Amino acid sequence: MPPKKGTPNRRGVARREQILDAAVELFARQGYRGTGLLELAERIGISHPGILHHFATKQDLLRAVLDRRDQFVDRVTRDFAGEGTFGLQNSQDPAEPEIVTRLMTVLRAENLDPEDPLHDYFDERDRQTRDLIADEIRRGQQRGEIRSDVDPDTKAAEILALTIGLDTQWLLNPTQIDRAKIYHSYLRTLRDDLTRPDAPRRPTDDP
Structure with a gap:
């Protein structure tokens, strides 16, 4: 038929x-x-x-x-929903395939000017990512896991900047830059920086 x-x-x-x-x-x-x-x-x-x-x-x-890539990112985000600010620390590697990371890095570099066709796309996706991270930090503060003096929006911008910069460094020199190792090292340092000394640890937290 x-x-x-x-x-x-x-x-x-x-x-x-x-x-x-x-x-x-x-x-x-x-x-x-x-x-x-x-x-x-x-x-x-x-x-x-x-x-x-x-x-x-x-x-x-x-x-x-871009729509196909966004669907992938949204699916990964849903998979880690509710894992807390450091949920991605429990994944093995940054989830995105290398060719897609390269794609987004190249397209970002091509669209830095406000008049460029994808400038607003990247600006909006970055804003959504910052908001997502900031909301997780606020929830951690409400649970008493994250220090109350941390500014969620500032810290979210820092985390996103680290991620974008790390991708660029890795693509420039993949044999010297161990992206997964640096990524997880940063998350461990971030956890130690953000959490209260007396905050309860989740079972999946590293010692």
């Missing part, structure tokens, strides 16, 4: 995912501005109209790439 009109078939879905995967790779290596749809089509062995069948413009393709 043929699929209903407007319902993507399996082949169409697979092709769309193939285009997105190739776009992530090229945008991450060459930047959005340095990548053309013709080059993308040649990379995966389809025609230029084949790309346009799924994505009418390069900007539509970029938006789909």
